[in-house]
Amino acid sequence: MRVELLCTGDELVTGLTPDTNSPYLEARLFELGIKVTRVVLVGDVREDISRALCEAAARAEVVIVSGGLGPTSDDFTAECAAKAAGVPLVEDARTLQFLRERAAKRGRELTPNVARMALVPEGSEVVPNPVGAAPLFIVRMDGCRLFFLPGVPREYRALVDGEVLPRVRTELEKQSERTHRAFRLLRTVGIPESVLDARVAPLAAAHPRVVFGFRTHAPENQLKLMAEAPSQAEAEAALAAAESAARAELGLAVYGADGDTYTGVVARLLTEARATLALAESCTGGLIASQLTAVPGASSFLIGGTVVYTEQMKMAWAGVPAELLERHGAVSSPVAVAMAEGIRAACKTTHGLSVTGFAGPTGGTAEDPVGTVYCALATEGAPTRCERFSISGDRELVRLFAASYALELLRERLLTAPSAP
Amino acid sequence: MRVELLCTGDELVTGLTPDTNSPYLEARLFELGIKVTRVVLVGDVREDISRALCEAAARAEVVIVSGGLGPTSDDFTAECAAKAAGVPLVEDARTLQFLRERAAKRGRELTPNVARMALVPEGSEVVPNPVGAAPLFIVRMDGCRLFFLPGVPREYRALVDGEVLPRVRTELEKQSERTHRAFRLLRTVGIPESVLDARVAPLAAAHPRVVFGFRTHAPENQLKLMAEAPSQAEAEAALAAAESAARAELGLAVYGADGDTYTGVVARLLTEARATLALAESCTGGLIASQLTAVPGASSFLIGGTVVYTEQMKMAWAGVPAELLERHGAVSSPVAVAMAEGIRAACKTTHGLSVTGFAGPTGGTAEDPVGTVYCALATEGAPTRCERFSISGDRELVRLFAASYALELLRERLLTAPSAP
Numbered sequence: 135m136r137v138e139l140l141c142t143g144d145e146l147v148t149g150l151t152p153d154t155n156s157p158y159l160e161a162r163l164f165e166l167g168i169k170v171t172r173v174v175l176v177g178d179v180r181e182d183i184s185r186a187l188c189e190a191a192a193r194a195e196v197v198i199v200s201g202g203l204g205p206t207s208d209d210f211t212a213e214c215a216a217k218a219a220g221v222p223l224v225e226d227a228r229t230l231q232f233l234r235e236r237a238a239k240r241g242r243e244l245t246p247n248v249a250r251m252a253l254v255p256e257g258s259e260v261v262p263n264p265v266g267a268a269p270l271f272i273v274r275m276d277g278c279r280l281f282f283l284p285g286v287p288r289e290y291r292a293l294v295d296g297e298v299l300p301r302v303r304t305e306l307e308k309q310s311e312r313t314h315r316a317f318r319l320l321r322t323v324g325i326p327e328s329v330l331d332a333r334v335a336p337l338a339a340a341h342p343r344v345v346f347g348f349r350t351h352a353p354e355n356q357l358k359l360m361a362e363a364p365s366q367a368e369a370e371a372a373l374a375a376a377e378s379a380a381r382a383e384l385g386l387a388v389y390g391a392d393g394d395t396y397t398g399v400v401a402r403l404l405t406e407a408r409a410t411l412a413l414a415e416s417c418t419g420g421l422i423a424s425q426l427t428a429v430p431g432a433s434s435f436l437i438g439g440t441v442v443y444t445e446q447m448k449m450a451w452a453g454v455p456a457e458l459l460e461r462h463g464a465v466s467s468p469v470a471v472a473m474a475e476g477i478r479a480a481c482k483t484t485h486g487l488s489v490t491g492f493a494g495p496t497g498g499t500a501e502d503p504v505g506t507v508y509c510a511l512a513t514e515g516a517p518t519r520c521e522r523f524s525i526s527g528d529r530e531l532v533r534l535f536a537a538s539y540a541l542e543l544l545r546e547r548l549l550t551a552p553s554a555p
Numbered sequence: 556m557r558v559e560l561l562c563t564g565d566e567l568v569t570g571l572t573p574d575t576n577s578p579y580l581e582a583r584l585f586e587l588g589i590k591v592t593r594v595v596l597v598g599d600v601r602e603d604i605s606r607a608l609c610e611a612a613a614r615a616e617v618v619i620v621s622g623g624l625g626p627t628s629d630d631f632t633a634e635c636a637a638k639a640a641g642v643p644l645v646e647d648a649r650t651l652q653f654l655r656e657r658a659a660k661r662g663r664e665l666t667p668n669v670a671r672m673a674l675v676p677e678g679s680e681v682v683p684n685p686v687g688a689a690p691l692f693i694v695r696m697d698g699c700r701l702f703f704l705p706g707v708p709r710e711y712r713a714l715v716d717g718e719v720l721p722r723v724r725t726e727l728e729k730q731s732e733r734t735h736r737a738f739r740l741l742r743t744v745g746i747p748e749s750v751l752d753a754r755v756a757p758l759a760a761a762h763p764r765v766v767f768g769f770r771t772h773a774p775e776n777q778l779k780l781m782a783e784a785p786s787q788a789e790a791e792a793a794l795a796a797a798e799s800a801a802r803a804e805l806g807l808a809v810y811g812a813d814g815d816t817y818t819g820v821v822a823r824l825l826t827e828a829r830a831t832l833a834l835a836e837s838c839t840g841g842l843i844a845s846q847l848t849a850v851p852g853a854s855s856f857l858i859g860g861t862v863v864y865t866e867q868m869k870m871a872w873a874g875v876p877a878e879l880l881e882r883h884g885a886v887s888s889p890v891a892v893a894m895a896e897g898i899r900a901a902c903k904t905t906h907g908l909s910v911t912g913f914a915g916p917t918g919g920t921a922e923d924p925v926g927t928v929y930c931a932l933a934t935e936g937a938p939t940r941c942e943r944f945s946i947s948g949d950r951e952l953v954r955l956f957a958a959s960y961a962l963e964l965l966r967e968r969l970l971t972a973p974s975a976p
């Protein structure tokens with residue numbers, strides 16, 4: 135089924151208000167197996183709305199239109215709908231009565247501008263709005279059904295859930311040959327998008343019912359799997375097979391799926407292992423601490439964190455020997471190791487994690503230019519591990535990737551080490 | 556000038572990712588006096604993209620297209636652009652060279668899928684991407700200019716600001732009769748939106764050429780002033796008058812304008828005063844440190860930061876006496892004061908800033924429920940100031956507002972205290 139969305143309103147095309155209605159409806163439709171084919175946003179301009187209505191009706195079987203049904207002078211979607219359908223606007227008696235009673239309940243007269251909300255294209259199906267004033271109306275044009283909804287998110291969602299989706303579902307069930315879909319998002323950290331693609335794309339041939347897609351959301355790269363089949367059971371089976379092949383290929387790089395967050399997963403692993411953590415951050419400047427403490431309950435594992443930009447505080451808080459700083463410089467493997475071990479000792483924790491590097495835009499040396507980062511992890515009863523990374527990008531990206539690389543050392547250890555008693 | 560936006564990507568039509576690129580560009584164009592006439596989102600479907608490209612080129616003078624320029628198999632916008640323009644795809648030598656060098660810097664070979672990013676429609680103008688791999692390319696079709704940008708928000712914004720907007724501005728300046736606009740965004744912290752509205756709205760009557768708008772972007776509230784006039788000089792004069800009336804009304808609450816960032820302003824004030832700072836964060840968990848260190852050059856003023864969730868580390872790093880913690884509890888004014896003074900002493904800085912509170916979702920007491928936050932500022936040669944705040948909202952909002960309230964103590968002191976010699 136070809137479904138398009140059309141949203142009207144100057145606020146949507148001037149950057150004033152992001153369109154949150156469409157993502158809501160798209161997700162609900164996707165759960166029914168429908169991928170919206172097009173979303174169009176236009177401003178409050180009569181010709182633009184009428185034109186967009188005609189174009190959408192010519193392309194799609196269902197069009198869901200929102201906005202411009204209110205009482206003010208810039209609300210004229212009903213007028214445009216009538217024009218596009220080639221019918222006059224008529225007053226819907228039941229809506230008018232509802233608006234009159236609604237005004238009376240608030241001790242007001244029905245004003246002419248509010249009464250305009252009862253005007254709908256002739257021949258429409260009119261459905262009352264359970265949480266607001268303007269009704270939903272449904273117009274048929276060229277074999278297409280157009281649903282007109284108010285743009286106010288509360289009213290939009292109530293009408294989508296209560297009226298639009300049930301009608302779409304009924305329509306779908308009439309189609310014997312419809313596509314069922316199942317969806318999974320696998321989240322990875324530490325694999326570049328191109329490497330992810332190169333490793334996973336060859337699997338696609340063995341899973342013809344599954345579309346493999348990729349998305350970057352630094353520092354993550356995500357693999358999207360979408361299965362299509364004639365029945366839901368087949369779609370889910372195809373998805374499960376593709377997911378398990380992808381997970382086998384990617385191993386530990388897949389940290390989670392769908393709504394998981396990276397720091398949420400690391401926090402859960404720490405909690406499950408009953409492990410504690412201390413941080414000594416130089417170039418990430420508190421970013422790791424801030425990400426981890428955004429997770430509720432972080433106080434159960436994060437004993438202490440430090441931002442040790444200066445040599446003075448590296449010595450004072452992380453116990454880094456002056457001699458090491460002098461001999462190797464603050465951005466070096468020996469100093470990263472000393473920071474991780476020193477902060478673990480100071481906080482008496484299971485793990486001590488450190489980051490030191492050049493975030494830029496200035497700094498760096500010939501051997502260790504801007505973007506060079508050393509991360510070290512000290513763990514009770516295990517050898518300290520230190521890794522050097524070269525990160526390209528601006529200060530923000532260097533910090534973002536440095537934080538995720540450091541946490542990767544921790545996640546890998548938590549996944550592979552025997553947990554605490 | 557008729558400008559349309561076209562964004563491609565399955566994630567945009569399945570509710571997975573809201574389109575944040577379009578609102579950004581719409582707002583920038585609106586500042587130039589251009590209201591975008593249409594925004595179209597389509598999934599990763601070749602025919603849909605090609606069709607949408609042809610339709611947009613037929614309607615508009617400028618079309619800004621984003622998404623589908625990456626290295627993976629679901630990236631085929633360049634291919635659709637070539638098809639729509641009726642030209643072959645060709646390899647751009649300069650881009651290929653750039654991609655090869657970029658791979659080499661990371662110690663990798665140039666893979667065929669990455670090399671695909673050098674393919675552009677024949678005859679395109681190709682502009683390097685300053686912060687990523689895929690270049691911007693510009694195609695002419697039927698008197699319309701189509702700009703093709705990567706969808707990754709960082710890259711999109713960099714190319715919009717650096718390349719697209721300057722070209723649109725040049726084009727605009729060639730047109731004689733147009734509405735001239737001037738725009739200012741005043742940024743405030745610490746005033747609720749309703750209070751901001753109540754204080755500023757009465758000014759509007761005296762400034763008929765200026766539209767006053769409000770926008771919330773927690774923890775900030777912003778006042779948007781947009782002047783329209785037949786000439787640029789008149790628009791700017793009207794704007795200047797309205798801005799100065801608003802600044803007179805709001806005083807210190809206006810921390811900056813337009814592209815200023817809150818932490819950038821605080822960092823600049825610290826640098827100008829040649830002051831240094833130490834942080835003891837409990838409920839904000841490193842958020843203040845992380846925000847400040849996102850500003851290049853933060854190492855010149857931020858000597859040390861700590862995340863002191865536990866009583867143990869409050870004592871060890873911020874020198875809070877055990878007796879105070881026992882008598883008043885960790886979330887209290889005496890402990891906030893001791894943290895600020897203790898961290899300043901430990902780091903030997905001009906200022907010591909502390910935050911302690913209940914970020915939730917659990918915790919809190921009858922007198923100090925979740926959302927209660929104490930912030931204290933200790934300054935060399937000045938009395939320590941401590942304030943109690945009650946913040947409503949979830950954990951994320953409590954942390955966000957707590958960080959901004961703490962920094963407000965510092966900003967006020969930096970603005971009112973005599974600066975260091």
